[in-house]
Amino acid sequence: MSGLSLKCGDCGTLLKSVEEAQEHAELTKHANFVESTEAVLYLVCSSCGKPCRSKTESDLHTKRTGHTEFVDKTSEAAKPISLEAPKPKDDVEMEEAGNGSTSQQEEMVVPEVNQQILAELEEMGFPKERATRALHYSGNASLEAAANWIVEHENDPEIDEMPLVPVSSKKPEAPKPSLTPEEIKQKQQELRERARKKKEEEEKRMEREREKERIRIGRELLEAKRVEEENERKRIVALRKAEKEEEKRAREKIRQKLEEDKAERRRKLGLPPEDPDAPKPSAPPVEEKKSFLPVRPATKAEKMRECLRNLKQNHKDDEPKVKTAFNTLLTFAKNVATNPNEEKFRKIRLTNANFQDRVGKLKGGIEFLELCGFEKIEGGEYLYLPREKVDIPVLHSAGSELNSAINNPFFGVL
Known part of the structure; x- marks a missing residue:
């Protein structure tokens, strides 16, 4: 298949002709070009008819105008590329002189545009070539139409090239009424304001799209987390079920082994095998012996350990908060034991926000401090440990129990 384009080996750009390849090489300093069977895209906007030769150009056009429908006419416009180098200008002129009729038919000239509007556009800072092209393709309608055309086509590669039209299509335009300097400034201000509003609307629309995308991603993450937690829960349930089944089978094996050992002992003693259907004698009732040993009362250390165990059991779903409460209680006990x-x-003020968040709201926190010797005073607003009631061994015992609760991973589990 013959080549339909020239492809730049450095950046991958597709070019229609040798002339475009030379221009590309002058602009980018790329020199590695190969013939390609891939045709240059020819996407035509269904709304305004603007041709786009790449997906990037069509995306830029969509962003500027909002037009999203494009017709792919690449197959219709594709034709084999000519690899002949462009002829020098002198040779072209000689050929045109030798064939006068053809040159007259193909003679291209700059289109006539409204000079008054052209001058106004140049005063606004637009180059003459760009202003002429805008006026020609906007139909010489008005200054506003030409400015809008420039805004929409500012990224066109040929925007700053002087347009050329056949002599037959060159039509004079009726002069438009001139504008005063004040009107020109007002028009310029209106155009700038319109461009600014259009840009703000586009930015707001893009921000809404980004916000929708963030919300969608957030929902997907939450759903993925939920599914992962559900799968983990099912896995744990299945694992526990398998463990129970294994334990049941192990007990059954032990029972069978005991039955076999019992039958073997009866055989060795010469006793008949035990009838499984025979009723087994019930065990005689065992008379409960009364113990006359005194019941030892629970020590303060045991009460502290039980208080901490209850605190962890009551808040087992919030392990970090339980650990924070243990560390806070340990700090209270250590401060009093070190500086009585x-x-x-x-x-300790019970209404203190930090105290309430770390200890006061947890069931068992205040009870532990009371076991250490603290008492409620002033209508329950404070916890106070009088100096004469400071018991250093009790505080050391409290510190020991708290250290065990913090460092033992199995504390309060059983």
């Missing part, structure tokens, strides 16, 4: 004469360490 400091009243600030022996007095």
Whole structure:
């Protein structure tokens, strides 16, 4: 198949002719070109008819105008590429002189446009070539139409090239009424304001799209997390079920082994095999012996351990909060044991936000402090440990129990 384009080996750009390849090489300094059977795209906007030769151009056009429908006419416009180098300008002129009729038919000239509007566009800072092209393709309608055309086509590759039309299509335009300097400034201000509003609307629309995308991604992440947690829960349930089945089979094997050993002992003693259907004698009732040993009361350390165990059991779903409460209680006990004469360490305000968040809201926290010797005073607003009631061994015992609760991973599990 013959080549339909030239492909730049450095950047992958498709080019229609040798002339375009030379221009591309001058602009980018790329020199590696190969013939390609892939045709240059020819996408025509269904709304305004603008041709786009790449997906990037069509995306830019969609972003500027909002037009999304394009007709792919690549197959219709594709034709074998000519690899002949362009002829020098002098040779072209000689050929045109030798064939006068053809040159007259193909003679191209700059289209006539409204000079007054052209001058106004140049005063606004647009190059003459760009202003002429805008006026020609906007139909010389008005300054506003030409400015809008420039905004929509500012990224066209040929935007700053002077347009050329056949002599037969060159039509003079009726002069438009001139505008005063004040009107020109007003028009310029209106155009700038319109361009600014259009840009703001586009930015707001893009922000809404980004927000929708963020919400969608967030929902997908939450759903994925939910599914993962559900699968983990099912896996744990299945694992526990398998463990129970295995334990049941192990017990059954032990029971069978005991039955076999019992039958073997009866055989060795010469006793007949045991009838499984025979009723087994019930065990005689065992008279409960009364114990006359005194019941030892629970020590304060045991009460503290039980208090901490209940605290962890009541809040087993919030392990970090339980650990924070244990560390806070350990700090209280350590401060009092280290500095028993400091009243600030022996007095705690129950309405303190930090205390409530770490200890007060957890069932069992205040009870543990009361076991350490703290008492409620002033209508229950403070916890206070009088200096004469400071029991250092009790505080050391409290610290030991708290250290065990913090460092033992199995504390409170059983």
